[in-house]
Amino acid sequence: MATKANIVLMPGDGVGPEIVAQAVKAMNAVAAKYDVAFKTTEVAIGGAAIDAHGVPLRPEDLAICKKADAVLLGAVGGPAWDNIEVALRPERGLLALRKGMGLFANLRPVAVNDVLAHTSPIKTEIVSGTDLVVVRELTGGIYFGKPSGQRTTSKGRAAVDTMRYREDEIARVVRLAFELARTRRKQLASVDKMNVLATSRLWRSIVEEIAPNYPDVTLEHVLVDAMAMRLVRQPSRFDVVVMENMFGDILTDEASVLAGSIGLLPSASVGATRGATDNRRRGLYEPIHGSAPSMAGQGKANPVGTILSFAMLLRSSLGLDDAARDIENAVEATIEAGIRTYDIAGDLTPVSTDAFGDEVAKRI
Ligand SMILES: NC(=O)c1ccc[n+]([C@@H]2O[C@H](COP(=O)([O-])OP(=O)(O)OC[C@H]3O[C@@H](n4cnc5c(N)ncnc54)[C@H](O)[C@@H]3O)[C@@H](O)[C@H]2O)c1
Incomplete structure (x- = not known):
């Protein structure tokens, strides 16, 4: 029987929607390979929520996140919302989410791929x-x-x-x-x-x-x-x-x-385990970078941090270690094949965010 997983997607602002879309491609590849039925719900946060609802995170949306198995987020913020009052700023949505979901530990892996070591x-x-x-x-x-x-x-x-x-x-x-x-x-x-x-x-x-x-x-x-x-x-x-x-x-x-590039790094914020014999934790997964407003809509953002955040989600919130490792290996293989986004291209010809996401999904 298929594993069921209830995931909230919060693309947010700036490059957020572009990079979350690449993690969704990895999600679809995993669903097909491992027989996982992902049910996704898209929820507004940050500037996008301010524009749609007047607040950076609605209480009913927080309630949806608290019931989900995990939340995958892009990034929040940008110049359009820099001058509004502090209590309504985009990052307030993120703070309310971390607090509301009871997330007490933040995990940030840093793994340096040998072929990119020179970019550090x-x-x-x-x-x-x-x-x-x-x-x-x-x-x-x-x-x-x-x-x-x-x-x-x-x-x-x-x-x-x-x-x-x-x-x-x-x-x-x-x-x-x-x-x-x-x-x-x-x-x-x-x-x-x-x-x-x-x-x-x-x-x-x-x-x-x-x-x-x-x-x-x-x-x-x-x-x-x-x-x-x-x-x-x-x-x-x-x-x-x-x-x-x-x-x-x-x-x-x-x-x-x-x-080397901030675009490469994932993170997880997690709370308590589900039970004494169930090690899975509810969590919020996001790349460590912000919304990179100057890059938004240009296909230049590196989606690796978001795709690897989704791999962390599979491991910590769903206990799908093999699928997580598959995604990590697919990212590594893509980079090693010389397929690179703008920030890590060096002398190579860069590909777009979208094309990079396709190449990773293809290798899962
Ligand atoms: N967790 C979050 O959502 C979060 C974290 C930090 C900043 N912010 C917000 O993001 C906005 C921009 O902030 P900032 O410029 O200080 O930080 P940023 O992380 O957005 O950008 C810093 C630098 O890294 C580059 N960069 C970021 N993400 C990248 C990616 N995926 N691929 C390639 N390059 C990437 C940017 O172009 C920029 O040069 C602000 O509104 C800030 O408040 C949000």
């Missing part, structure tokens, strides 16, 4: 062989801690932000990182600043308490400042790297530079 701003011999995943805690820490604000004191203006973590918030993302390491090269680096921060000392204690449950995974602790250096000096040494929210915000951007 970092030396080829350093980035070559890099294949890591940064796992970032997404709903706690200094971005959400109270008190937070500015006031005027007798000595002038003062501001405060609060970094706060409960042990359950740390434990769930650390366990997810150990589980992920188990499916890869079985190495986990936990990043903290335990020499200065109380939240980091709690973080490290919890990692140490959980580690004995994963004797097959090799654990190391790395201070965040050292990690900033090691990510550009020896990125190929890392497998899974886990960290709290703000450290992750900064280091995932640093890690994204390793791969």
